[in-house]
Amino acid sequence: MARSKPLVAGNWKMNGSKLNLADLEALKAAIRDSEGVEVAVCPPATLISRASVMLASSPIAVGGQDCHPQPSGAHTGDISAEMLADAGASMVIVGHSERRSAHNEDDSLVRAKAEAAWRAGLYVILCVGETEAERRAGDAESVVESQLEGSVPDGATPDSLVIAYEPVWAIGTGVTPTTDDIAAMHAHIRNCLRRRFGEESDGIGILYGGSVKGENASAIFAVDGVDGALVGGASLKVKEFLTIISAAG
Numbered sequence: 021m022a023r024s025k026p027l028v029a030g031n032w033k034m035n036g037s038k039l040n041l042a043d044l045e046a047l048k049a050a051i052r053d054s055e056g057v058e059v060a061v062c063p064p065a066t067l068i069s070r071a072s073v074m075l076a077s078s079p080i081a082v083g084g085q086d087c088h089p090q091p092s093g094a095h096t097g098d099i100s101a102e103m104l105a106d107a108g109a110s111m112v113i114v115g116h117s118e119r120r121s122a123h124n125e126d127d128s129l130v131r132a133k134a135e136a137a138w139r140a141g142l143y144v145i146l147c148v149g150e151t152e153a154e155r156r157a158g159d160a161e162s163v164v165e166s167q168l169e170g171s172v173p174d175g176a177t178p179d180s181l182v183i184a185y186e187p188v189w190a191i192g193t194g195v196t197p198t199t200d201d202i203a204a205m206h207a208h209i210r211n212c213l214r215r216r217f218g219e220e221s222d223g224i225g226i227l228y229g230g231s232v233k234g235e236n237a238s239a240i241f242a243v244d245g246v247d248g249a250l251v252g253g254a255s256l257k258v259k260e261f262l263t264i265i266s267a268a269g
């Protein structure tokens with residue numbers, strides 16, 4: 021375990037309305053301390069402000085799902101890292117594969133977003149992961165290596181960033197890699213970080229993401245080198261998300 025505590029972050033994606041704030045109340049009631057596990061929720065931008073107020077007295081952190089590299093300006097529809105921080109977020113996801121593919125985000129843009137997040141004082145969850153075709157072609161490790169090289173900014177520290185390894189083919193599909201494959205990729209990511217940032221980077225956490233559920237969470241958290249999870253669909257169901265959180269603790 022690289023982090024002192026595992027991190028379980030829920031990514032609501034484009035789901036949730038004010039009605040789902042009741043789910044956050046339930047989560048808040050269930051999670052009263054962060055002794056064993058750090059918990060974060062990344063709701064849609066429309067709910068960040070209300071979620072932050074609601075969770076202010078709770079150990080649950082609130083995060084954004086993306087940010088623009090610039091602090092402000094003529095960028096219709098975009099949200100800056102400073103705005104996320106202003107709304108009460110303490111972290112942000114960058115480089116999610118749905119952004120990389122649906123919004124054509126390349127590594128240099130992801131890197132600029134991570135730098136913007138730091139500028140605004142936000143902790144970064146930076147996603148990497150190969151497609152199914154890349155894995156089948158035997159390129160999974162080299163793809164992830166070049167994503168890390170291109171999208172992790174210089175100066176990354178355990179306090180400023182966590183990597184989320186999310187094989188694209190495992191996201192929202194119900195399919196997960198074998199625990200051996202997860203262990204192998206996490207070890208590879210660890211080596212890439214160490215080569216670039218030295219042994220100090222050993223404290224940088226590496227989360228797994230992609231079809232984490234109540235029923236597979238324990239097996240995934242038991243894998244060597246897994247420091248927590250980025251959870252999509254299962255984070256929308258309070259009971260299941262709590263099952264995942266207790267599996268991490």
Ligand code: PGA
Pocket residue numbers: 031186190191192193194229230231232250251252253254
């Ligand atoms: P999933 O999504 O848990 O629904 O597979 C994970 C993610 O996209 O972060």
